Amino acid sequence: MxxxxxxxxxxxxxxxxxxxxxxxxxxxxxxxxxxxxxxxxxxxxxxxxxxxxxxxxxxxxxxxxxxxxxxxxxxxxxxxxxxxxxxxxxxxxxxxxxxxxxxxxxxxxxxxxxxxxxxxxxxxxxxxxxxxxxxxxxxxxxxxxxxxxxxxxxxxxxxxxxxxxxxxxxxxxxxxxxxxxxxxxxxxECVQLGMNNECYECFITPPRVPTKMFSASIDLGEKRRAPCCDIMHCFTTSNGRRTCVATQIGKQKAELSMLAIEDAERLMGFPPGYTEPCYPLMRPNERAPVFDTDLQTMKRFSLLGLACSxxxxxxxxxxxxxxxxxxxxxxxxxxxxxxxxxxxxxxxxxxxxxxxxxxxxxxxxxxxxxxxxxxAPNEVSEFPLIRGFTPLGDFLEFTKNKPVRYELREGYLRRLELAHENIDSTILAALDVKRDSTQVTLPSPSKKSKIDILEDIDAEDDEQAANEYDDDSDEDEGESEETEAAKEKRHRDENNENDLDEHGMTTHGECSWVKWKGAVRGKTMYWPCVALHPLRDHAVIPEGARVAAFSPKFTEDHRLVIFFDDRRSFAWVKASEVYPFDKFYGEAMKQPVFSSKAKFTQSVESARAWCNARNLEAPVNPIVQRNNAHLFTDPSPCYECDVCVTEAHKAMADSKPQTRSRRSSGTESELAAGRSKMKSKCAQMKIIELARHGQIGATLALRKDKAVGQRIVVLWQRDNAFYSGTITAFDPHTYSFRVDYDDGDVDLNFKPWTESVMVAQYVPSNVDSDIALAKKANAASALKAKIIVHTAADAALDENPLCTKTMRRDDAGVAIQLKL
Ligand SMILES: [Zn+2]
Ligand SMILES: [Zn+2]
Missing domain, CATH: 3.40.50.150 (Vaccinia Virus protein VP39)
Structure with missing residues (x-):
């Protein structure tokens, strides 16, 4: 260093x-x-x-x-x-x-x-x-x-x-x-790196998960380029202040707003307000000039266009x-x-x-x-690292309620309709020219006949646009937009009330297992949940559950557990009966098969996703400090290899003889030590670390059995030459791959993160199609998992996330019912 x-x-x-x-x-x-x-x-x-x-x-x-x-x-x-x-x-x-x-x-x-x-x-x-x-x-x-x-x-x-x-x-x-x-x-693989979101590549790979808040950036000075969906087009010295953003709110509504300078700064990686000191110019021995916000904003936009991100x-x-x-x-x-x-x-x-x-x-x-x-080989792409991607709509914080002048919208829309055939209806709705025009009919988007006159119209519009930008008389025309924005804000505030993450689960607490005598024919079983401390997490404990806190029974010895199920049902249980998720994973997974297996598996998946996403915090915005660690959660073990299985088992056995009181008071450091011991041994921990640093072999290793069929080239140090082969098998017990080299050699214990390996892009055509298919299938399954989580979260939000009729029982077998 x-x-x-x-x-x-x-x-x-x-x-x-x-x-x-x-x-x-x-x-x-x-x-x-x-x-x-x-x-x-x-x-x-x-x-x-x-x-x-x-x-x-x-x-x-x-x-x-x-x-x-x-x-x-x-x-x-x-x-x-x-x-x-x-x-x-x-x-x-x-x-x-x-x-x-x-x-x-x-x-x-x-x-x-x-x-x-x-x-x-x-x-x-x-x-x-x-x-x-x-x-x-x-x-x-x-x-x-x-x-x-x-x-x-x-x-x-x-x-x-x-x-x-x-x-x-x-x-x-x-x-x-x-x-x-x-x-x-x-x-x-990005899903496994422990990031909040999938990477940009996966984000744009079909099937696309619809963004929570669809948005598009529009360069109003642009002649033919369509709006960029979910990303911002490249800033130049002149286009920043001509940029507006169309955002979808709810199912039908759409809103249009000029891009806020603070968001422009954030899109370049600067903290909001960073360029503010650029204007007005302070000259020695001169009085400070009259301050003008619009001029200042224009200057800031043009400086940003030249900057390095x-x-x-x-x-x-x-x-x-x-x-x-x-x-x-x-x-x-x-x-x-x-x-x-x-x-x-x-x-x-x-x-x-x-x-x-x-x-x-x-x-x-x-x-x-x-x-x-x-x-350099073609595989050295423009994307050195895999990082979680935040779509534009989720990224913007300051761009709101800055009206876009009618003439600009109309002029842009006219050019757009001439040049492109498919424009997202949200964008059209956002531009919403018809609403406040008296009688404007849009030219139909029929093709070639109109293209010929495109040039003339462009020239005309440019002039018009230029005049508009210099015109400072800004009478507001967007009263209804304002109320829409206000509504939207209220809506969002409501959603955030309980600090819920994208899965509809609280972002606080510890992921855990609780053994409960549940809905499934009175059988006792472990179920994944998030355990909240009655005092530490008091702020996020729902009102309805809090009444119970007045009871002397619910002291620090109890936890409010929220189950990973469709209903997010919850119960108060004794702290000694809450088991750490990592440590007891092996044991819990050994439970006998039961009728709700599918539900159980889905809950475990959600719990794992929650663990991966939980340490994520939006970076605070000090000018210099930003801790990279905030980008990621701790890497998680694979839970599948022999190391993970035996470790989990051992950990389970170790803690079994503990008395209830000892376990409840089990020090944090003891737990942490046990956990890190286990994690340090699973190969995946190391692999994730390497993949975050952009190591190609590690990224490949994360695909596990989905890497089967992938063509690769491997460096043989001795010959200083690359040999091509195909990954033909993955062994989850040893976390290793089988490679069949084209020259007939076979490697049964191939560990790509320890090798110099390149994912081959150009391979004979018959294999090529297989890989293309495999790659598609990989991406599709990763995204499918995301869709399931998304829809589950949506469904959970539709209902009351905290159901009153929980079937949880306390240790005496009495049903715990909460009155809301
Ligand atoms: Zn990805
Ligand atoms: Zn493992």
């Missing part, structure tokens, strides 16, 4: 810097020209040296610096800029040359660059090479090994599509370990902190590309791009020699 001292040469509002700082590095020097950005920087990074111009930076200033970072200006390369003059003709992007001027005089060990994907694209004149060519040439001249990769912000779970190129270069280290060693190709830079910061955590071992799968990089002289722009991930290494044994530019 190393903490780097960082100099940042094009700081902007400090997105790269904030991410690196969150990862534990120290920002020593910042450089920024823009006066608005500088006000943000001095407010958010007090005490850090701040220079005005990169030209002012002198080599000696980098004396004690370990890492130079630069999100250099992108205007000349960005695809948003239609001219794209490039490095040769453009102005701003050229200033990246200062980075190399400084590195030449002072070889800083690490370099990190960030830019738009346009950096990799040939310029429209077809002559000028992509700007990346200049960058890596300079790096090679200076003797820096380099690697670059396109990374999507969606990979980190933020609902914001933002692809950026990151270049990592190093004098002595291996930048591939930092940037290219991780790749996530999830097909349902915090989750992306934080990930890189964490990688730079342990640069050798995961080794890049896929060299044998890379393909060289000729120098200069091939850019076919065709008119097709898409083919005129560099690969999305590439590198060049320098061998220093004896005579220093470049290995040549390598195209």
């Amino acid at each position: 190393v903490s780097l001292r960082v100099a940042s040469l094009f700081s902007g509002v400090g997105g790269l810097d904030l991410g690196l700082q969150q990862a534990g590095h120290r920002i020593e020097l910042m450089v920024e020209r823009d006066a608005h950005c500088k006000q943000v920087l001095s407010a958010r990074f007090p005490g850090v040296a701040l220079l005005n111009d990169v030209a002012e930076v002198l080599p000696f200033m980098l004396e004690n610096i370990d890492c130079v970072v630069a999100g250099f200006p992108c205007n000349d390369c960005s695809c948003e800029n239609l001219k794209r003059p490039g490095l040769e003709l453009g102005g701003a992007t050229r200033s990246v040359s200062h980075v190399f001027r400084l590195l030449e005089a002072r070889r800083v060990p690490w370099l990190l660059l960030e830019n738009v994907v346009g950096l990799l694209k040939w310029h429209s004149d077809g002559e000028q090479r992509p700007a990346i060519d200049y960058v890596v040439n300079e790096l090679e001249n200076l003797g820096y090994r380099w690697a670059y990769r396109v990374v999507d912000l969606l990979s980190f779970g933020t609902p914001h599509k933002r692809r950026r190129v990151f270049v990592v270069a190093s004098l002595h280290g291996d930048p591939r370990d930092v940037l290219l060693s991780q790749s996530a190709m999830c097909s349902g 915090v989750p992306q830079s934080r990930w890189l910061g964490e990688q730079l902190k342990c640069p050798y955590n995961v080794k890049f071992t896929y060299d044998a799968l890379a393909t060289p590309f000729e120098k200069p990089c091939p850019g076919p002289a065709t008119r097709d722009r898409s083919s005129k791009a560099w690969p999305l991930a590439a590198y060049n290494m320098l061998n220093v044994n004896g005579d220093p020699k470049w290995t040549g530019r390598q195209r």
